[in-house]
Amino acid sequence: MTQAAHASLLRPRGGTTGTLLAPATIVAVVLLVAPLFLLLRYSLNRFDPGSLMIEALTLENYVKFFTDPFYRDVLGRTIHIGVVSTAVCVVLGFLPAYFIARTQSVKMKSLLIIAVILPLLMGNAVRVAGWMVLMGDSGVINAAVMKLGLRSEPYRLLYTDLAVLIGTISVQLPFMIITLQSVIESIHPSLEEAALGMGANHWQVFSRVLLPLSMPGVVVGTVLCFIMGMNAYATPVLIGGPTFHMMAPKVYEQITKANNWPFGAAMAIVLMVTTLVLTMLSSWLMARMSGHGSVEAKA
Amino acid sequence: MKLPRLGTWAYYGIVGATLAFVVAPLLAVIWVSVFVNKIIGFPPTGYTLKWYANAWALVDFREGFLLSLQLALLATAIGLAIGVPAALALARARFRGKAFISTLLLSPMMVPGVVAGSGVYLYFIQIELLSGVQLAATLPGLIAAHVVIVIPWVVRLVTTALLSVSENVEEAAQNLGATPLQTFWRVTLPIARPGLVAGALFSFIVSFTDLEKSLFLVGPGRTTLPIAIINYLEWNLDPTIAAVATVQIFIIGLALVISDRYVKLSRAF
Numbered sequence: 001m002t003q004a005a006h007a008s009l010l011r012p013r014g015g016t017t018g019t020l021l022a023p024a025t026i027v028a029v030v031l032l033v034a035p036l037f038l039l040l041r042y043s044l045n046r047f048d049p050g051s052l053m054i055e056a057l058t059l060e061n062y063v064k065f066f067t068d069p070f071y072r073d074v075l076g077r078t079i080h081i082g083v084v085s086t087a088v089c090v091v092l093g094f095l096p097a098y099f100i101a102r103t104q105s106v107k108m109k110s111l112l113i114i115a116v117i118l119p120l121l122m123g124n125a126v127r128v129a130g131w132m133v134l135m136g137d138s139g140v141i142n143a144a145v146m147k148l149g150l151r152s153e154p155y156r157l158l159y160t161d162l163a164v165l166i167g168t169i170s171v172q173l174p175f176m177i178i179t180l181q182s183v184i185e186s187i188h189p190s191l192e193e194a195a196l197g198m199g200a201n202h203w204q205v206f207s208r209v210l211l212p213l214s215m216p217g218v219v220v221g222t223v224l225c226f227i228m229g230m231n232a233y234a235t236p237v238l239i240g241g242p243t244f245h246m247m248a249p250k251v252y253e254q255i256t257k258a259n260n261w262p263f264g265a266a267m268a269i270v271l272m273v274t275t276l277v278l279t280m281l282s283s284w285l286m287a288r289m290s291g292h293g294s295v296e297a298k299a
Numbered sequence: 300m301k302l303p304r305l306g307t308w309a310y311y312g313i314v315g316a317t318l319a320f321v322v323a324p325l326l327a328v329i330w331v332s333v334f335v336n337k338i339i340g341f342p343p344t345g346y347t348l349k350w351y352a353n354a355w356a357l358v359d360f361r362e363g364f365l366l367s368l369q370l371a372l373l374a375t376a377i378g379l380a381i382g383v384p385a386a387l388a389l390a391r392a393r394f395r396g397k398a399f400i401s402t403l404l405l406s407p408m409m410v411p412g413v414v415a416g417s418g419v420y421l422y423f424i425q426i427e428l429l430s431g432v433q434l435a436a437t438l439p440g441l442i443a444a445h446v447v448i449v450i451p452w453v454v455r456l457v458t459t460a461l462l463s464v465s466e467n468v469e470e471a472a473q474n475l476g477a478t479p480l481q482t483f484w485r486v487t488l489p490i491a492r493p494g495l496v497a498g499a500l501f502s503f504i505v506s507f508t509d510l511e512k513s514l515f516l517v518g519p520g521r522t523t524l525p526i527a528i529i530n531y532l533e534w535n536l537d538p539t540i541a542a543v544a545t546v547q548i549f550i551i552g553l554a555l556v557i558s559d560r561y562v563k564l565s566r567a568f
Contacts, residue, residue, distance in 0.1 A: 017392040024385035031447045035418030099314040113565050119321050123508025125525035126544040130324020133331050136536045143341035231411035233511050248413040255417050268414045
């Protein structure tokens with residue numbers, strides 16, 4: 001193989017590599033990293049109702065956030081929804097993932113994977129529309145209940161904590177199923193058969209063979225679900241209603257409606273840092289519990 | 300793994316119920332979109348397609364649809380133009396800081412939409428204050444924000460595809476007299492094409508369905524389809540909104556079915 005064969009496009013080196021990478025890298029830095037730093041900087045400014053924002057270097061927005069019971073409550077509720085919905089997804093996600101991973105029929109598998117990925121990629125607007133059509137006062141469930149004469153008044157399904165949880169879980173669950181499915185697929189079925197052959201029962205096969213081997217998938221799935229649960233916007237706004245407060249809608253409100261940029265920016269930073277810290281904490285805990293030194297996240 | 304009989308039924312039951320739960324909102328929307336009565340009743344007294352015409356007649360939905368389409372196509376085109384070269388470098392070149400660049404390019408996937416959206420919104424306003432160029436609530440502003448969220452998909456899917464092209468094939472082409480450029484166009488790209496197609500389709504989907512980031516960047520008379528949907532939902536719940544949502548389901552479904560022919564969908568995440 002001659003040096004001449006190393007054509008620049010096929011084996012980019014030095015300057016060519018830089019040229020190839022520059023546009024995407026610049027876009028990511030200019031339109032993602034820089035805005036995040038700006039957010040951090042704004043969060044240290046001072047709000048003034050007259051001139052909107054005064055340059056400053058103060059932590060007062062953070063102090064206001066953590067000393068105001070209302071906002072502490074909003075953060076608490078956000079963490080609560082994030083944790084509970086993620087835990088439910090871990091429990092509910094495993095069996096469907098296992099089923100899809102082990103289906104012999106190629107057609108069936110393809111169909112099921114599309115059935116999971118379609119809702120996953122549908123975006124929150126359409127999914128929320130679906131849950132409202134199902135759970136609204138004049139929605140499908142209530143229409144059916146009243147038609148059957150079970151009740152004369154509709155059930156209040158929307159605007160409850162449970163409805164928000166259901167909506168959030170339906171956003172996250174497809175991610176959990178797909179992530180676990182990929183991992184389980186890579187575990188050879190003969191391992192389960194061997195365990196069964198040596199006298200393990202089904203629970204033992206699950207807890208001693210399948211679960212430890214799929215731990216990397218569980219960690220990735222948990223992280224993804226938790227990020228989505230903590231940062232939900234459409235679900236709390238539309239399914240939770242005007243009195244259900246979570247962080248992401250409050251950030252939006254402060255920045256675009258109240259025009260309190262410093263406080264909105266501080267809330268965004270709090271939301272991101274809380275998500276990040278809890279994410280790292282949970283991956284660390286799961287890695288410890290599963291006995292591995294470290295489990296690396298795929299994404 | 301063979302399960303005892305009762306266990307088998309419980310297993311199928313749980314799997315079926317969970318999958319039904321995942322698709323329920325989409326099926327509900329599709330079903331209600333053809334109900335004849337404006338007030339959702341059960342069972343419906345008849346079926347109709349009139350709500351689709353009704354939805355198209357509403358200016359917010361029509362223009363939202365056209366804007367989302369335009370936005371997704373442009374963001375995908377730009378995303379490919381800058382993402383494919385980056386993927387090429389990540390797949391083929393050896394250089395210091397590769398892991399860092401790779402993480403940077405994939406990070407938009409992990410930064411929550413509302414956080415990134417509020418950052419970009421304030422950033423655009425800051426630019427406007429400094430230079431007088433308006434970006435928030437404009438099409439270029441939306442495109443810029445969407446390019447960032449499609450880049451990770453292009454980079455990830457195209458890098459994987461390029462890594463699957465054996466260097467031996469390329470060397471063979473060159474030994475047979477192909478120039479590097481010919482080899483690239485006639486050998487490397489065709490082999491990597493499934494990844495390119497999938498990258499393009501996923502970019503389109505991610506941009507078309509984006510809600511959280513666009514939320515900050517739309518303006519009066521310039522609303523994307525997902526935002527038109529949630530604005531309408533705040534006050535109304537009727538078959539018209541179901542029809543609009545169904546249109547989005549079919550567009551995304553079509554894009555997915557096409558992707559399925561090119562890549563193993565479950566590995567795209």
